[in-house]
Amino acid sequence: MRKINALLLALMAFVGLTWTSCTDTVDYTPAGGVEGAGVYFPTSVRTSYELEGEEGETALSGSITLAVMRTDSVGALDAALTATFSEGGESVFSVPATVSFADGKNTSSLTIDYANLTQGPSYNITLTFAEGTPYSNSTLTLTVSWPEEIVYTWEVVSENAIYKDNLFSMYGASAYEITGITVEKAEGYELYRFKSPYNNEYMDLMWGEPNLFPGDFEYPYIIVDGETYEGKYYIAPTALGFKMTDGEGVSFDTSWNTFGSIAGNLSTSSGPIGPDDTTYPLGSYDSKKKLFDLGAVYHNLGGYGFFILEAGNFTLALDPALLSPDYDRDYTWKAVPEATGFFTSELMGESWMQAVEQSEEDETFYRMPNLYSNVEKAHFYFHVDMETGEVTIPRGQDTGLTTFGNKVYLEGTPNRSSYDLETGTLTLGLTLYLADEDGKNIADLQEVTETFLWGQSEFDQLQKGTDIADYVGNWVVSLTDGSAGGQIPVSITQIAANALAVQGLTAGMMGDYDDTMLLSYDKETGWVRFDYQQVAGFAGYSVFVVAYNSETGEFSDEGLIGGLDKAGNLKFLNDESNEGKYDAMVYMATDGQQPLYLTGYWNNLVWAPYSTSAQQASFNRTSALSFQKVEQGFVPRRTYKTELNIQPKPRTNKSNGTNRVSFDSSLMGGANTTFSMTR
Known part of the structure; x- marks a missing residue:
């Protein structure tokens, strides 16, 4: 307070100097003095009263006392007071005509009596002192009532x-x-x-x-x-x-x-x-x-x-x-686009780009919407501390999956989850289990380890800046018809500054057929690109190489992007702009009507560097096309499985029994702050 007062004095001195330095004169008219006694009600006076009666009472009698002050304390004074009432107030309230001040005193009180006040009506009493002051409340309106008791329904x-x-x-x-x-x-x-x-x-x-x-x-x-x-x-x-x-x-x-x-x-x-x-x-x-x-x-x-x-x-x-916890209901979730990343699932045997959402109430609480299932609210919830890398997973989460018709739940496997602060890799150790009606784990199903690249796509795992010459050479590629297959050698040669030729993908099954197909090279990224392309014809048929989904047997004209992964493999990935998802390349033949498999086999999208010790398969030559029906169309980038069919492993339930507890009627020590009822 002293500092504030000193500051105010300094400010006043500065303002005073400023005024005296001006050449223009300013006329100052002081405020008028208070005429008369200057009687008023202090601001602390209560202006509203709700009275209470005893049970059985029909009318109240009593009084209300208000504080009164005056600006001058010299001499005794009887200050004149007038009162006006709202309807019916004159017969209930009695207000004195004056308020007396003793000599030397600037405080007094006003007592208002009431009698026969009944429940219901609210009365206004306006009090005015004749010798008041314009600088305070010389007029006051008082509200008094005895409210009717509320009857609740x-x-x-x-x-x-x-x-x-x-x-x-x-x-x-x-x-x-x-x-x-x-x-x-x-x-x-x-x-x-x-x-x-x-x-x-x-x-x-x-x-x-x-x-x-x-x-x-x-x-x-x-x-x-x-x-x-x-x-x-x-x-x-x-x-x-x-x-x-x-x-x-x-x-x-x-x-x-x-x-x-x-x-x-x-x-x-x-x-x-x-x-x-x-x-x-x-x-x-x-x-x-x-x-x-x-x-x-x-x-x-x-x-x-x-x-x-x-x-x-x-x-x-x-x-x-x-x-029961309902994180969807109990928290507000917002999308975190920059966290969207590549999820690799041991449980589902596939990978996909996964969105992430964050709780507005708890910045360490996240969820992955519909991680395993598109069932409503089948989200995966987890806590991750971005400073320590600590990960915790709430138990009792409904995966949206079933096994033999029973709902599958998950919880964190102890000491198996972590977040790598340097690489942004989220490792999730999960235990899947069956639960009873109370949510208790009754049978373990499977333990899996899932990996999520926080804010990274699968392309972030490909080496950038690879020279075109690093793709030139021999590679080992898987070839299969879905039931049988093997490894075959494939050669890549450079044919232009930004183009590569691939030979050998049909494994010589079509005799002397030239199966050369092309990859384009992007110098900026160091990656190669495979596009839907027409290659050399065979036996009067037009032949194309296309991106293929081996699970559904469908293909389209969408492309793939390839690059060297950290292990040195040439890995082809689905272009992020693709509508569909593909896991192979396949040679297709057509006469302009029904597309046919050229060999009946398709090539895997991960090609390993060639080595002399590699186990290689040989395939019989054929001169006939495979007349298996093939459908053209887009395959969704993410398909959900609903049934796992995992055999449960029942848990052994252990019980120590339950004993009824008896309580001592004396407190177990401890000091107590003294509390009393507020009157």
Whole structure:
């Protein structure tokens, strides 16, 4: 404060110097003085009163006292006061004509009496001092009412709510779940209520007191009040019908203040605990999960005082089905295009480009949409710390797959997942399993290791800048018809600055047929490209070499891009602009109508460098075309399997048995901050 005052003085001095240095004169007219006594109401005066009556009362009588001040304290003064009333107020309120100030005093008070005030009407009283001041509130409008009691209409919002209870956690009874709770909501109000679950059955379980409450006892409601404090849920002091005395036990007591919110009810030596207190927060409601957290509450223990139970100890779930994790529902997901990368799956036996999404609520939480299945919500969720490389995988994830008609779930295999900060490689160790109705693992299916190149495509695994001469030479290529096949030698020669010729892909099965096909070379990337192309004809047929999907038997005119991988193989990949997905090249013949296989075999897309020790196959020569029907068309880049057909391995369930726990009625030590009820 001293620094602020010094700054203000310096600023005032500067402004003063500035003014005195001006040649123009400025006329200054001082503010007028207060004429008369200058009587006013201080700003702290309360202007609205809602009165409360006792049960059975039909009219109220009493008084309201307001503080009054004046600007001059010299001499005694009777300040004249006028009052005007809204309709009916004259017969209810009595306002004095003057307010008296003693000599030397600038404070006084005004007492307004009321009689026969009935429920319902709201009255306005406007008070004006004749000798007022224009600089403060010499006129004040007061609003007074005795509101009619609201009659709520309660409607059931849940008949199967779950209440998590920790009222006796100080004695060892923690996180006790009570099911089948009926919860009601006041129509038009943010008020909820449920009958106290602390009944004879509860007391028998906890304390062996099956007859604590009389048979005709009406269990009170616990009211969760979302009206009193906006956006928060408050529980007023509630007598639950019993009193727990530390060291003695539980007893029947209908007047004992058992339970309620800390904020709004209790005080410490520092004063009342307000509704915005963060140490002892009021309750909250998660609309997605339909879950109340009742906030920080107290249990008033005889012989001890107010035992404080932190937020999270008491919850009320309106819809138990929503308690199960639903990451799609509970988090907001945004696409991370720069993270899209190449996923290689041991489980599915294939690879694909996979999108990634990130949670807006937790920057370490990610998901891969529809990783294994296009079933709704069959996403894969995982946490990855980009600073440490630590990876965690939530258990109980539905893969969207089945095995013999049973749903397949996954969890992380311990110590098998990691993220390489240098290479951006995400390694995922996964265990697939079957689960019972409660989500418990009952049989392991398979352990797999999946690899994801974060923000990288498969092309990032190809060497860049490869010279065209590095492709020249002999290679070993797989040739198959889907059931039989082998390895054949293939030669590549350079025929131009940006062109290569490939020979030998038909393995000599067509006699002296020249099967030369071409690859184009891109100097900028160092990669080669294969395109749909017409080659030398055979026996009157036109012959083409095309990209081919060996699983579906379909081909198209789309292209492939090749390059040397880290192992030195020549690997052809699907062009990212392709609509389809291809795993082979094949020679096709046509007479302008039905396309036919030239040899009935097709070539794999990974070619290994030739070595003299390579096992090579020989194929019989043929002069006839394969008249197997072939379809032309696009094959989707990603096809989903739904059935794995993995034999389960049942787990051996071990149980240590369950013993009923008995609780000591004395607290387990620990100091207690002194709390008292706020009056």
